[in-house]
Amino acid sequence: MRSIALYGVAGTLTLSTLAIAPPGSAAVAPPYGDRVAEARGAVVAAERAGRAGVAFGACAKATRLPAPVRCGTVSVPLDYARPDGEQLKLVVSRVAATGKAGERQGALLYNPGGPGGSGLYFPLFSALKVKEYAEVARAYDFVGFDPRGVGQSAPVSCEDPADHLKAPTRDPRPTGERDKQARIADAKAYAEGCEERSGHLLPHLTTLDSARDLDVIRAALGERGLTFYGASYGTYLGAVYATLFPGHVRRMVFDSVVDPDPRQIWYRANLVQSAAFETRWADWRDWVARHDAVYHLGTDRRQVLTAYDAVREELAVRPAGGVVGPGQLQSTFLDAGYYDSTWADLAGILSAYVHGDPKPLIAEATPNPARAAAGENGNAVYTAVECADAPWPRDWFTWDRDNTELARTAPFETWDNAWMNLPCAFWKGPHRQPIEVGAYGRELQPVLLVAAERDAATPYQGAVELQRRLPGSVLLTERRSGSHGVVYGPNACVNHRVDAYLLRGETGGGHTLTCGPHPEPVP
Numbered sequence: 001m002r003s004i005a006l007y008g009v010a011g012t013l014t015l016s017t018l019a020i021a022p023p024g025s026a027a028v029a030p031p032y033g034d035r036v037a038e039a040r041g042a043v044v045a046a047e048r049a050g051r052a053g054v055a056f057g058a059c060a061k062a063t064r065l066p067a068p069v070r071c072g073t074v075s076v077p078l079d080y081a082r083p084d085g086e087q088l089k090l091v092v093s094r095v096a097a098t099g100k101a102g103e104r105q106g107a108l109l110y111n112p113g114g115p116g117g118s119g120l121y122f123p124l125f126s127a128l129k130v131k132e133y134a135e136v137a138r139a140y141d142f143v144g145f146d147p148r149g150v151g152q153s154a155p156v157s158c159e160d161p162a163d164h165l166k167a168p169t170r171d172p173r174p175t176g177e178r179d180k181q182a183r184i185a186d187a188k189a190y191a192e193g194c195e196e197r198s199g200h201l202l203p204h205l206t207t208l209d210s211a212r213d214l215d216v217i218r219a220a221l222g223e224r225g226l227t228f229y230g231a232s233y234g235t236y237l238g239a240v241y242a243t244l245f246p247g248h249v250r251r252m253v254f255d256s257v258v259d260p261d262p263r264q265i266w267y268r269a270n271l272v273q274s275a276a277f278e279t280r281w282a283d284w285r286d287w288v289a290r291h292d293a294v295y296h297l298g299t300d301r302r303q304v305l306t307a308y309d310a311v312r313e314e315l316a317v318r319p320a321g322g323v324v325g326p327g328q329l330q331s332t333f334l335d336a337g338y339y340d341s342t343w344a345d346l347a348g349i350l351s352a353y354v355h356g357d358p359k360p361l362i363a364e365a366t367p368n369p370a371r372a373a374a375g376e377n378g379n380a381v382y383t384a385v386e387c388a389d390a391p392w393p394r395d396w397f398t399w400d401r402d403n404t405e406l407a408r409t410a411p412f413e414t415w416d417n418a419w420m421n422l423p424c425a426f427w428k429g430p431h432r433q434p435i436e437v438g439a440y441g442r443e444l445q446p447v448l449l450v451a452a453e454r455d456a457a458t459p460y461q462g463a464v465e466l467q468r469r470l471p472g473s474v475l476l477t478e479r480r481s482g483s484h485g486v487v488y489g490p491n492a493c494v495n496h497r498v499d500a501y502l503l504r505g506e507t508g509g510g511h512t513l514t515c516g517p518h519p520e521p522v523p
Helices: 035-052 131-139 177-198 207-220 233-244 267-290 301-317 326-333 340-354 359-365 369-389 396-407 414-426 461-469 492-504
Strands: 070-077 087-095 106-111 140-145 226-231 249-255 448-452 474-478 512-515
Touching (some): 035 070, 070 207, 131 492, 207 226, 207 369, 233 461, 249 492, 267 301, 267 340, 301 340, 448 492
Parallel strands (some): 106 140, 249 448
Antiparallel strands (some): 070 087
16 A cells, blocks of 8 residues: 555445455465564563663764754564564664753654655654644654664665666556566566565564564653654554554554554555545546636546546657656656645646646656665565565456456556555565454553545545544544645644644543644645
């Protein structure tokens, strides 16, 4: 599930309407691995980290983090069942709380999602005095980290970074059986590349492992309880943490919530996500049509789609600038489904191309070689975590049937999402069984869930499901909005509620809170 950073009838879509079959047989690890040994290993690792602490100093040049951000490392076991075996060094970053000593409440640890996203930049929101974070920055050290496999923390790789950015690439929508078979071969080759380049790490790149890493980092920071802010996939990471370590939860903010139902992790989740993107893609086209006097792309969503499809078909024959093909167009305009802050720019780019100026599209969609290594690493971690977290169908028939059916009503992102995840069908490492997230009668501090009603990347029903599983949690809903990532954005009501929770533990006295939508984009 793409979630840094997934669905047309998002609010009413069900598994039955998708005709989704259960994943086929796969090489599956024991249901919960050697859970007892891993739990004991997590205790050993946390105790060890608590004694060692974190020696913060200047950040390495590769992080590109300036002072006053400071960096250090925390050692975690590669395999928690063997806590004295191979260790990984996770890089953490920090800026101290900006308020007086008496205002400090501890460390606020952040994960941006992905899986595969780096959170090292998070302290910059405090260091640069970003106004939306100002009150919380007075009370908390802002702490980011690279999860295992990411960036500076034992990075994994599945292919040469130069290959990751090859362009132009073809349209994700298959042209026929021969095209599908070529993409199957690509997926097999990618899975084999992961095994060849990073094989010994792959069985240990799971959400369960990263959740235990969170507890080790907590201990290393000297915190009795974890205060955590997770976005997108980071909400699932936090929910798994709360299930494993309910007594260690202090406060948690989950922004744009992943559905934690084990039946959704991850094959079905990606199908539901693709369906939801169709709705949000239509929202963007409606907005463009309302501003036809500016963009001249059509006065209804169908006309805007016709203009877009004409560009997509033209790029398949004549890539813009020689490097922007249908694949690059898809990646660029997928942002319309994530963030309405991109809507005006994307409409302008499409309008310019349609009216004879390809330069804005070339500038926006041309792959950046400077980002090749980071992009390849992020994609590798995404694939490794999702493949290892859960079983996946091993037969192409299931994938072809489900995505062909879904693409009839949700063509925008369905096949793009399918090809991205298809390496999991050929994964060489073991597949875990997803954990049943929930408090199960154990004491858990109230958790704040934040979700936008029309979010495509993590549809709203996921937040409802997680609230059901975490008694005492509070769901804050941004009505009639759909941007992915709500907290500390343009909605002052949401930001006020989050501040009140993080600073004073206030949840409004009920189980639900609502805010109106943030302002609509302006052309």
